[in-house]
Amino acid sequence: MIDFSNDLKALIDSPHKQWLDTLAPQLTTFNNNPHGNLKRWQRVIEQLPNIQTENYQLGDTVTVGSPEEASDSDRARITGLLQQLQPWRKGPFDLFGVFIDTEWRSDWKWQRVKPHIDDLTGKQVLDVGCGSGYHLWRMLEAGAKRVWGIDPGELFLMQFQAIRNMMPARYQSKAHFFPVGIEHMPELKSFDTVFSMGVLYHRRSPLAFLQELKSLIKPGGQLVLETIVVEGDETTVMLPGERYAQMRNVWFLPSAKALSVWLERLGFKDIAIVDHNTTSLEEQRRTDWMTGESLADFLDAKNPDLTVEGYKAPIRAVLTARV
Amino acid sequence: MIDFSNDLKALIDSPHKQWLDTLAPQLTTFNNNPHGNLKRWQRVIEQLPNIQTENYQLGDTVTVGSPEEASDSDRARITGLLQQLQPWRKGPFDLFGVFIDTEWRSDWKWQRVKPHIDDLTGKQVLDVGCGSGYHLWRMLEAGAKRVWGIDPGELFLMQFQAIRNMMPARYQSKAHFFPVGIEHMPELKSFDTVFSMGVLYHRRSPLAFLQELKSLIKPGGQLVLETIVVEGDETTVMLPGERYAQMRNVWFLPSAKALSVWLERLGFKDIAIVDHNTTSLEEQRRTDWMTGESLADFLDAKNPDLTVEGYKAPIRAVLTARV
């Protein structure tokens, strides 16, 4: 049983209050059918040491407290507990000297994205598929008034709550995570900026997904879309077989240009391909906090330009567009 | 468009938070299909003078301000505006010397009920079919921590909001009214005391209604039930024709004893008939604030023991029971 009371009260005071109609029963259903590990994960969070600090940095490494403020035994405890919330994919974080070295250098992604997005100062921001919530903190750093993340992954909710619990009240009250999918959200037209990073290729109906994103953004607002693409022109769209880079559930992979055409067809404006980048083995890799397979295992050992299935290795593009 | 934000936030912090799942979409539907007069009624409320006072009494006459604190022109304005929210049935109220002389002397009903109910101090209380909300203020007077009224009548919602707007923050924050019917409420089992005064005989399925009331009360909590009854024993139940005392939509009228049997069958405990009373022509009558027909018109002019249809005149009983 996760208590979303404060998140729901914040929602009632926001421009998104209509969301409550569908969200409230969804959260009840979520709590009535909890993931098998939820109780264990909640105990992990409750056992984290409660150390006073005034040091917080929402920078490249999202940081709470300094090493001097905690003992080695505190650090051992934090490490032992948060390791139970593996795998940690989006980060990094530093908690009183405990460095959570996540699978992704999400700070690198943020550095590529940040120069191209609207000023977030005072804005209502949504991150669709937010994972651990790393980027939510960066959006707050960038001045957002309030940040909202959605992701159906229960584990990611717990990672987010573990971090949020260590944050000061002024940050806690501005960052929210709901474990729901975008397909069940009403057409709010209320967010200034909507981010979706790493979701599109998991959707069998990408146009329906893009339309859903559009329906959440208010007139004049911005979409920031990051996804896997392939090389090619306006008509290049690859549909891989059952697996792509070991991932099941990968569907259409358009070229960045084809993706631009899709956005245009759906009525988006000011469409721009602002980044196009081959993920390096330094950016996505196995660490102590994600000990499963990572990018190096997904690529052909002899030719890192190919996936193990023989497809072109993933390229990731960032597009921005306006509603 | 009525703003229920503060009421919903209060709900989230209450033992009834599950109610939100059904209530939030209901209120959206309510606001999307507003009663034809809603805008006009809202303007009435907005135009009420905003006079400072520290005088409030939640007594027999629910009173805001004293005559000295307002001018005659203020009073004329209050009168003119609130007359537009006719008919006023439950009261009385006094607002800076404007006496709202309602159809019912609801204070007399409260005096009959009050000695027999559980101490309300610190309690969560629900009034099903609360009308203008008069009794909600009396429940606060009696110490309730928080009072909730439901009634599908839009006009009653507006009467309530007109009064609440004049109340001090400490009362406003404790009294809530939602324009919904009990048949759509979840089985909350969360209220300490549930009142239902004057509803049962309007329900075609009285046992279903009593079961709904039961499902809202927490274990050990109390039901206070006021309704029209007939003289008779455990097996006396009258079903009048199309009209009873001019009212359409009157269904089963049991004797108080039969009603006790019904409550027992449904599993209520400690059932008591605490009052049994023929409504006098002084208690329910036409006034300047309810200029339509009232009890005197519903009774046989030659024999006030009979209704105009020739049925026995209404007797009202109060029963209490425990869950």
Add this chain to the structure above:
Amino acid sequence: MIDFSNDLKALIDSPHKQWLDTLAPQLTTFNNNPHGNLKRWQRVIEQLPNIQTENYQLGDTVTVGSPEEASDSDRARITGLLQQLQPWRKGPFDLFGVFIDTEWRSDWKWQRVKPHIDDLTGKQVLDVGCGSGYHLWRMLEAGAKRVWGIDPGELFLMQFQAIRNMMPARYQSKAHFFPVGIEHMPELKSFDTVFSMGVLYHRRSPLAFLQELKSLIKPGGQLVLETIVVEGDETTVMLPGERYAQMRNVWFLPSAKALSVWLERLGFKDIAIVDHNTTSLEEQRRTDWMTGESLADFLDAKNPDLTVEGYKAPIRAVLTARV
């Protein structure tokens, strides 16, 4: 998996074809969630001997075949198989000399009812709560064009199908049984006569039930209502405790006069109490085909005017009314 194909095709050709919209998915749900014994019961029916005959009588004893047409071993087999469909409540039946001596002498009930109902010749007739379907055959005898029974009891469906399988094609094609409750039927207004015998007192909301019956009858059509009543006047309605004559789930027991008032209030016309009768120990009793407890066990051994709980012993009344 019960095959209702022929029943559904008959429905499409009937005035009740709109029923299909709700009935088709209900029957699918029924077949997808079969009663634990359904397969076993179906095997019972399949194993019944297939003996040629031209002797059929839809009389007081619904009869298929004569004793001379079957061997003793056939009879032993029929007996052994149909005993597995115990308890047999409504009857009696005679199958090639096997006399199914049911708990009820339903023929006596039919004799009391029959003189008071509309001529059934060429009529569409519905029996709500039809049990084994005994009365359906009597309605066919009385000239009905097509008879329809509903009863949620799966065992009764199997008893009906066992009997129907032995009937000639000309009867099979006119008698139908669907295992559904009336509360899910559309407002067909299409039946000439609707029977409900022995259901009303099992409904917590009797007025809703009577309204449902009304909505099935076409203008000018007839309701035939048989139920348990109590002695008393227009305002006598008993609600027994948890058990009445050992039955759980008994709700309001009105007097016949009170029941007349209810029917009138709902808009029925030509209301008549055509029979009023104390069930004798000969009419409802334990037999070889219903070996559980029966009426004699439900009554006070020392005073058969009382139930074991001390209530007045059941009286049953028959009312007719018109829509």
Add this chain to the structure above:
Amino acid sequence: MIDFSNDLKALIDSPHKQWLDTLAPQLTTFNNNPHGNLKRWQRVIEQLPNIQTENYQLGDTVTVGSPEEASDSDRARITGLLQQLQPWRKGPFDLFGVFIDTEWRSDWKWQRVKPHIDDLTGKQVLDVGCGSGYHLWRMLEAGAKRVWGIDPGELFLMQFQAIRNMMPARYQSKAHFFPVGIEHMPELKSFDTVFSMGVLYHRRSPLAFLQELKSLIKPGGQLVLETIVVEGDETTVMLPGERYAQMRNVWFLPSAKALSVWLERLGFKDIAIVDHNTTSLEEQRRTDWMTGESLADFLDAKNPDLTVEGYKAPIRAVLTARV
């Protein structure tokens, strides 16, 4: 109010009987909310002359009767009435010498498709987006046991019914048309062959549509898919702008090879591109029976290899696959 009774009875006797659960209520909704012209169209059909004949040919021109069997005035009447069901897109038909020269030479399409499909003898066949039903008759000619067409277009239903009414009972009883969309059909897995000609490019989610088709086909059954494609390789997929060849509502146009990849990803087997063809101005053109714009108007007058919007002119491919 269209009477689907015979079609529904045929359905009950077919392997698709589960379809009834959703179809029955859909047809009721259809009849309760009729298209504004439905009554007028029905009168057109009722007024068609009822001429006896034994001449029927389900060949390239679907033919009923010979010219000698009708008078010139009959022909004038047939022409005048059926012209009111314009536009006629799929055909041609010949009715007692009245030649319905439809926009499409659908016989040419059938000639291209026919050599590549499974033998239809004794088969259950579905045509998704069947239009006037022309191909349904050709499927019967090819030996199908029963043919089913769906198309949400009400006018096409009426064209089909006009033609079917003139057919002999032996054909009428085997051909059915329901005005519903595939997206609301249950996963029947019951058809031997499913055709979809000219629908895929109208679906925003083509993979969802292909999955729906798959869910209707029984194991071992065949899909016959005809659609607009573009030139290109496995990764060529064009999304045109708001209009393509004047059509709104055109979404993804894959190459035939890309379409093969899609089918493979969804688990289809034995995928073959059996035809690849540029539609000629003789195959799709304005006629007396479709007097609106046709292909010649959709192409660039100076360069018929381009649409008026400058896209490559439509190529149409036929693919077959197995489940």
